Every structure is written in C-alpha cells, then in structure tokens.
Amino acid sequence: MHSCIQMQIGESYVLWSSTASLCGLSWVCLRLLSVRLWGKPRPSGLLEYTRRRQQEYSVQRLPFLPRLTFFFRPLPNSTIKMIARTIDIPLTQKAIIAGPDRNFTVVHDAPVIDLAPNAILVKVHAVALNPVDTKLTGDFVTPGAIFGFDCAGTVVAVGSAVRKRWVIGERVCGSACGMDPERPSGGAFAEYTALPGELALRIPDYMSFEDAATLPTALNTTVLAVFWSMNIPMSLIDKPAEKSFPILVYGGSTSVGTMVIQMLKRPDEADFLRRAGLRPITTCSPKNFDFVKSFGAEAVFDYRSPSCGADIKKYTKNGLGYAIDCITEESSMKICYAAIGRAGGRYIGMDPFPAHVAATRKIVKSDWVVAFRITGMPCNWPAPFTSDADPELSESAIPFFDSVEKLLADGQIKTHPAKVSGGGLEAVVGGVDLLRRKEISAEKLVYTTISEK
Structure with missing residues (x-):
C-alpha cells in the first residue's frame, strides 16, 4: 500500500x-x-x-x-x-501587455514569469498607477512585455536565495519590473508577478490590498532621493538630527511627496521615521494645504504664485539647502532653484531635467532618481535611463524596508489616499489616460483585480 x-x-x-x-x-x-x-x-x-x-x-x-x-x-x-501549500500556478495568465502597435492591451495568454532565486512570486490582488506609467511610450515600450510596477497580493512561491522569511499565503506589496525588455514577463499588471524578496513588505492585518498598493514606488523613490542621492545619513532614522534644517518637497500632495514629508517630520511626533528631525517645506495648490499638513508639512506654498520661490527663500531665511522635486518640470525646477539659499545646495528630480535651468546656478548640485534602481538590477530602458546592475544599492536599502515594515505594523505610516476602482485589469488602461490628462490630485489610482472575501 x-x-x-x-x-x-x-x-x-x-x-x-x-x-x-x-x-x-x-x-x-x-x-x-x-x-x-x-x-x-x-x-x-x-x-x-x-x-x-x-x-x-x-x-x-x-x-x-x-x-x-x-x-x-x-x-x-x-x-x-517544498510543498508549502497546494497551489496551482498556471503557465499563462491574464495581463496588460504592449501589442505590436505599442499600445497597451489585455491578453489572456501572457506567460507567468520564471521565478529568480532572490524573488518571491505573488498572486496579484490590487495594482496602482504611477506617473512613470504615463511616460512609457515610443522606445520605452517593448511589444509583448507586461506593464506596471506597484501591486499587492499574496505570496505563492519563494526563491531559493531569499533570506527574508516568507510564508506562503502572506499578504505582501512591492514594485515589480514593468516593461523591461530583458524581463518582459516581470510587470505588475498581471495575475502573477515577481517581487524582490528582501524589499517587499508584509501588509498589516488592518490594511487593505488597495491601500498597500499605494506604497511601493513612493517608498523606493523616497529612500533613493533622501538617503542615497542627497547623502542625508540613514542614521537619522534612529537618531534625529541635533540641528534641524529645512528641506523643500515640491509637489507635496503627490504620493512621493506625502511619503517624503512623513520621513522628514519634526521629532515631536511619535512616528519612528519622522524623528529624523528635519523640517519639510512643501508646495501644492491651496485646496490641498490642509492635506499635506496632515502628513507633517511645516509650511505650504502655492506653486502657482509668481513669488513662490522667493517666498520659500524668505521663509527659510535664505538657508534652504535641499530640494526634492516630485514633479520635475521646467517650471518646478525653476521654483526649486529660486528657493535654494545663497550658499547653494542639492536638487533632486524624478526625471532628467532641463540642463539650461541647472546651468543658472552652478552652486546647486543637481541629480535625478529612478525608483526602479532600488532593485539593484540593470535598467534596460533607452538612455539616459539605462543603468548597470547595482546590487550594493539594493543591499543597503534592506534596513530601511525592515524599519518601514515594523512601522506599518504599528500603524505609524499613513498611506496616500487611494481612488479605488473595480473593473480589474481592463480598467487600468483608462486610468493611464486620466493621469496623462492630470485629472487626479492628492489621490492614487488603484484597481482591484481580486476581491477580498
């Protein structure tokens, strides 16, 4: 027998x-x-x-x-x-891919990604759109590649080299590798995707998949902009700065803006990350002033005001040395440059910026970041986004994400408001058009792909 x-x-x-x-x-x-x-x-x-x-x-x-x-x-x-649970993972799946005409479409026969040793395989329950999703056009589009970055779901398999302890069925959120010509099956807008095993975050019980999906790119961008590009010591997470100083967060009502503000907030708050002891100054439209203040902004300025840059310089007593531009357009860069004090400082954008604006103040050191780089993998998009693999960068970010996971469990990090829509993956393409038309403010478009029971 x-x-x-x-x-x-x-x-x-x-x-x-x-x-x-x-x-x-x-x-x-x-x-x-x-x-x-x-x-x-x-x-x-x-x-x-x-x-x-x-x-x-x-x-x-x-x-x-x-x-x-x-x-x-x-x-x-x-x-x-390891048979962690009886799970039937198909060979193919429903996903949003780029068709031969480079337009995005939903198909039902996209391949499920082969899991790398350092990744976890996730069954996707919710996905979120980011501004970068609107910029994937022309040469940035690889026909047949799966679209999307941010998602939340449940773990269905764990790669053999993952050090972080994952249990099959755990709820998780993270950023996938969307529209990558070298990893065409790696996008998030699918039934299954792969996430970096060390950088993905457990979702606390109180948080929905939809709220969790708003977090990944905002966190990735924040750690790159604040601790990597600006060279602000990560030790401030554990020990606040002895001498506080202001940082301009241009575009404070964006998902990246609200996350950066939380990290920099005054030390009189209970939040672990907010004890960095810095003073976040931000810009947005007047209708969102109270919104960004609820995340910890010390002062808010109307970006439409002709004197916005000068007003910020006056408020900071000509001493502003850091500016993070969450919008990164010529107009936003000019305001940031006008706000930085006489001693100069650092400007960080989210995209390549106009060189002629950077040339107006050579005393300001400028840089820009791409959230994808936090994975440590090479970026295969066209120049100037192309970059080599940088596993040390990914490794250095692990303590940050470990701290964030604890803060989430304690309810000490607020998620950006999610504008949740049904309709599954089929509705996502229309959401990209909404972002392109700039019809979304102080919210993040999120789409439920599997309803929670």
Missing part, C-alpha cells in the same frame, strides 16, 4: 512517502517511522505540485536530518522540494 504523509515542520511543509505492507498494524507503524524521500510526488491526487511545469524551489536541508539518516534518506541533490 502506497501512502503519502504531509508533515508540518516550522513554516515548511515537506512531503514524505512510504511503502507499507498489509502484514499488520505494527509493521505499518514501523514503516511509517522509516519513511523515505522520493524524487517526485506520486500521482495520488492528495497533493498537487506547486507548479504544473517542472519548476523546483529548494530549501536548505532541515537541521535534524543528518542525525536521522537511519530513518530518512535525503534526495540525491540534498534538497527538499
């Missing part, structure tokens, strides 16, 4: 197989103790493989196995196939 036994050990489930005789109950019990590991599951119908295709996920040998070799014989390759 062939029997299959599923044993739970810690957070892993390992399939054991045994062959028992019908000679008696005692013999059956003895054989159950001396089970053997089989190279592949038997077609008993009790368990399905994690993936229909022959894709294996390995885990380290359990620590007690060497001491029990009398009872157990390990697989020849010294790995154990």
